[in-house]
Amino acid sequence: MYVETTEYSVTAGVLARHIDELHRLIDELPVAAVERIVELIVTAHRAGRHVFILGNGGSASTASHFACDLSKATISGDGPRLRVTSLTDNIALLTAWANDTSYERVFAEQLLSLAAAGDVVVIISASGDSPNVLAAARAARALGSTTVALVGFAGGGLRHLADVVVHVGSYDYGIVEDCQLVLEHAITASVRDALSA
Amino acid sequence: MLIARAPVRISLAGGGTDLEAYYSRFGGAVVSATIDKYFYVLVSHSRGDDIQVSSSDYRTFFRHRVEAPPPWDGDLGLPRAILQHFGMRTGLSVFLASQVPPGTGLGSSSTVAVALIKAMSVLSGRNLSRHEIAALACEIEIDRLGMPIGKQDQYAAAFGGLNYIEFRPDHVSVERLSVSEEVEFQLQRRLLLFFTGLAHNSASILREQRQNSCDERHPTVDALHQIKEIAIETRERLLGGEIAAVGDLLHRSWVAKRTLARGISDPTIDRWYEVALDGGAEGGKLVGAGGGGFLLLYCEPERQDALCGRLDDEGLIRMDFDFESNGGTVIMNNLVGWQPMATRA
Numbered sequence: 435m436y437v438e439t440t441e442y443s444v445t446a447g448v449l450a451r452h453i454d455e456l457h458r459l460i461d462e463l464p465v466a467a468v469e470r471i472v473e474l475i476v477t478a479h480r481a482g483r484h485v486f487i488l489g490n491g492g493s494a495s496t497a498s499h500f501a502c503d504l505s506k507a508t509i510s511g512d513g514p515r516l517r518v519t520s521l522t523d524n525i526a527l528l529t530a531w532a533n534d535t536s537y538e539r540v541f542a543e544q545l546l547s548l549a550a551a552g553d554v555v556v557i558i559s560a561s562g563d564s565p566n567v568l569a570a571a572r573a574a575r576a577l578g579s580t581t582v583a584l585v586g587f588a589g590g591g592l593r594h595l596a597d598v599v600v601h602v603g604s605y606d607y608g609i610v611e612d613c614q615l616v617l618e619h620a621i622t623a624s625v626r627d628a629l630s631a
Numbered sequence: 632m633l634i635a636r637a638p639v640r641i642s643l644a645g646g647g648t649d650l651e652a653y654y655s656r657f658g659g660a661v662v663s664a665t666i667d668k669y670f671y672v673l674v675s676h677s678r679g680d681d682i683q684v685s686s687s688d689y690r691t692f693f694r695h696r697v698e699a700p701p702p703w704d705g706d707l708g709l710p711r712a713i714l715q716h717f718g719m720r721t722g723l724s725v726f727l728a729s730q731v732p733p734g735t736g737l738g739s740s741s742t743v744a745v746a747l748i749k750a751m752s753v754l755s756g757r758n759l760s761r762h763e764i765a766a767l768a769c770e771i772e773i774d775r776l777g778m779p780i781g782k783q784d785q786y787a788a789a790f791g792g793l794n795y796i797e798f799r800p801d802h803v804s805v806e807r808l809s810v811s812e813e814v815e816f817q818l819q820r821r822l823l824l825f826f827t828g829l830a831h832n833s834a835s836i837l838r839e840q841r842q843n844s845c846d847e848r849h850p851t852v853d854a855l856h857q858i859k860e861i862a863i864e865t866r867e868r869l870l871g872g873e874i875a876a877v878g879d880l881l882h883r884s885w886v887a888k889r890t891l892a893r894g895i896s897d898p899t900i901d902r903w904y905e906v907a908l909d910g911g912a913e914g915g916k917l918v919g920a921g922g923g924g925f926l927l928l929y930c931e932p933e934r935q936d937a938l939c940g941r942l943d944d945e946g947l948i949r950m951d952f953d954f955e956s957n958g959g960t961v962i963m964n965n966l967v968g969w970q971p972m973a974t975r976a
Contacts, residue, residue, distance in 0.1 A: 546902060551890055573902075573905050575908060577889070578887070
């Protein structure tokens with residue numbers, strides 16, 4: 435593959451800044467909170483409970499990705515497998531709630547159908563303030579599910595609503611979302627280790 | 632005429648552990664408070680030898696000749712069984728009326744039993760103790776009529792007040808929680824009741840719950856263990872005057888209770904509860920078996936206006952109440968000396 439380079443590269447500058455910022459924020463990730471999330475997921479799994487994951491935009495894609503990894507990349511031997519559902523993947527249902535009721539209810543109403551005490555609801559959001567993720571957090575609380583929030587910016591309302599919060603202290607969507615992908619892979623790997631131990 | 636009444640109750644914690652399927656193996660415990668909404672029994676002479684029973688709430692009426700064998704079915708099966716227990720000999724007219732609609736989770740069927748037994752106990756000159764009244768109500772409802780219910784409502788209605796009630800295989804004990812008037816007042820003003828407009832069939836919910844409780848490994852049993860622990864903690868917190876803990880205790884009770892059987896909650900109830908928490912309530916639960924009835928919420932006074940506004944928008948109706956502490960009583964009796972029934976041989 436041929437890549438054209440110039441003496442002065444804007445791209446290289448952006449990339450360097452992006453990587454520097456990622457380095458800094460990844461170094462600051464609260465390991466204790468991440469360990470707590472792993473423990474919650476493992477405990478829920480052992481009790482036969484479910485994990486639900488949700489988010490908007492880039493976070494929706496992270497939610498799907500996370501659900502895929504937690505479902506498949508944690509399988510060890512013939513033991514029971516994690517029950518993981520991303521609430522971002524049923525387009526028919528999402529658009530039905532959005533169209534018929536409101537966009538704010540797209541995740542909360544799915545939780546009312548599926549979630550219960552002992553389940554873990556992972557909410558991924560850069561701002562932590564989108565009305566539909568706040569509604570999801572409230573619904574999860576009303577159902578007795580444990581809520582985990584992966585948030586950026588200042589943490590938003592989710593910071594106060596969720597049981598465990600991992601906050602990435604950046605106002606850049608790309609940086610926050612990159613860190614959240616790192617988090618989901620690290621959590622998946624830790625859950626796999628815990629289950630195969 | 633003789634008028635007896637018994638109060639309905641709000642259950643703060645422990646509901647479900649008063650079912651025999653559970654307490655006979657693990658022991659049960661509840662905390663409940665009676666409120667100033669009553670079930671009334673009005674007894675008067677009736678011409679002839681017949682026994683007449685009418686109930687506005689069940690929209691039903693029954694007339695029965697003394698010699699005929701008592702039929703056991705229908706909504707008036709309970710009053711029939713109680714009247715039969717006390718051995719009718721003379722014409723009697725009984726009118727039943729309730730301040731809360733039936734099927735609303737405030738323990739109304741057992742309240743009926745307690746009020747009626749209290750009335751018959753005084754009329755027959757037996758003057759049963761509170762314990763005897765509650766035990767007889769349980770015997771008639773559960774053993775004789777086969778209702779799949781627990782025992783907490785009978786004891787709450789017979790004793791009245793804020794109580795911690797323990798259920799053992801052969802004994803029920805009632806502890807009046809000795810909290811100051813101030814603590815009781817502060818608790819009461821933070822508790823709100825909302826009528827959901829849904830009437831439930833507690834029997835079908837409780838039947839499934841009883842079935843689930845029989846299997847030791849069933850999640851229902853774990854949930855009931857948690858619910859009992861919450862009742863024990865509620866007693867301790869109240870005795871320590873820690874009212875602020877009650878919101879969270881109610882919340883934990885509710886999320887455990889939701890899992891006991893299908894039909895306890897549904898998405899509409901869950902959404903109302905979600906609105907309540909968002910609107911300022913710190914916790915709450917459906918009182919009674921679930922499936923509808925009254926929603927009990929804990930909310931700090933300064934947030935109550937906002938909360939009531941939110942729930943009003945959802946169509947829920949608030950019912951004002953005060954705690955009461957009298958239990959089942961006869962409030963009027965000018966039938967003294969009249970012996971409408973003979974004691975059973």
